[in-house]
Amino acid sequence: MSEGDAREEFLAEAQEIIEGLSRDLLLLDQADKEGRDDPDLINEVFRGVHTLKGIAGMFGYHQLGAVTHALEDLLDDLRLGRVSLTQNVLDVLFEGVENFQRLLTEDPDGPPVDLEAYAAAIDLVQAPAPLARETLEDYARKIGRPANSLYNTLVRLRTALRHCIQARLRQEGGAA
Amino acid sequence: MKILVVEDSSAMRAFVRASLEEAEHAEVFEASNGFEALRLLPRGQYDVVIVDINMPDVNGLELLSFMRSADAHRDTPVVLISTESSAKDRERGLALGANTFLQKPFGVNELVEALRFALNNRATQGNGEDAAR
Numbered sequence: 001m002s003e004g005d006a007r008e009e010f011l012a013e014a015q016e017i018i019e020g021l022s023r024d025l026l027l028l029d030q031a032d033k034e035g036r037d038d039p040d041l042i043n044e045v046f047r048g049v050h051t052l053k054g055i056a057g058m059f060g061y062h063q064l065g066a067v068t069h070a071l072e073d074l075l076d077d078l079r080l081g082r083v084s085l086t087q088n089v090l091d092v093l094f095e096g097v098e099n100f101q102r103l104l105t106e107d108p109d110g111p112p113v114d115l116e117a118y119a120a121a122i123d124l125v126q127a128p129a130p131l132a133r134e135t136l137e138d139y140a141r142k143i144g145r146p147a148n149s150l151y152n153t154l155v156r157l158r159t160a161l162r163h164c165i166q167a168r169l170r171q172e173g174g175a176a
Numbered sequence: 177m178k179i180l181v182v183e184d185s186s187a188m189r190a191f192v193r194a195s196l197e198e199a200e201h202a203e204v205f206e207a208s209n210g211f212e213a214l215r216l217l218p219r220g221q222y223d224v225v226i227v228d229i230n231m232p233d234v235n236g237l238e239l240l241s242f243m244r245s246a247d248a249h250r251d252t253p254v255v256l257i258s259t260e261s262s263a264k265d266r267e268r269g270l271a272l273g274a275n276t277f278l279q280k281p282f283g284v285n286e287l288v289e290a291l292r293f294a295l296n297n298r299a300t301q302g303n304g305e306d307a308a309r
Contacts, residue, residue: 001190001193001194001197002194002198003194003198005190005194006187006190006191006193006194009186009187009189009190010187010190010191012186012187013185013186013187014187047232050230050259051184051185053259054185054188054259054280054281055185055187055188057280057281058187058188058191058280058281058282059187059191065281
């Protein structure tokens, strides 16, 4: 088997995963509209994105790897109940799969992928849940500090982290 | 050299196969999951088994645990691969008797280096000592 054969295998598997993800997200959307939770389906989506991340890195698709990584974190939050499945979250997931497809095929005639905007969209739906804020307030009371000051520290940390991710995406975009 | 690659991603298997056929002139056999590996193991004397930790059903650590409890595979060098950078997986794998650990993404050189390291470090496996580089 040659390196070219392995690359063809990668493209075929990545395409298969992306199609599976599209299908699973439609099912997840339908379940959400019917008011049903489907943790198995969320796990399936997580697994698909996780596999795609692993193989994208191996075959030098670094931008695809960066987007799968960011989406994997969001899916992990969903799995663990840190983020609830809402229409906004579903929109971000659908957009992610569209980005995967574009980054995989690198269609020169297609619209460019705005990775910075997408990272910001993920960040928006990953904002601290009300429960996290409440827990933080409990903790602040316990240590006798204003809750807002702790909350703002966390937000500043998150913003700094987002800037790091965006800088990395820009760097990788420039290197590609 | 006969190598068994146990990995659920066909692209990963293809990468490992292409790399080792080219760099080591190895004869590479593939299993797409732990069950398939359990069927293949008794059929061939493999010089090294390369195992992905994250697989559905029988995962890489379970397969490794089985190999170390079976006389026929107790001494076969094992390279564990995973996407996770978690120290926990690495520690569990090494404690179970893996000979080395390779984190995705990796290149041909790292793969060959891990393979040679595993072949040269058979003696330390299974006793909980850190066989990693």
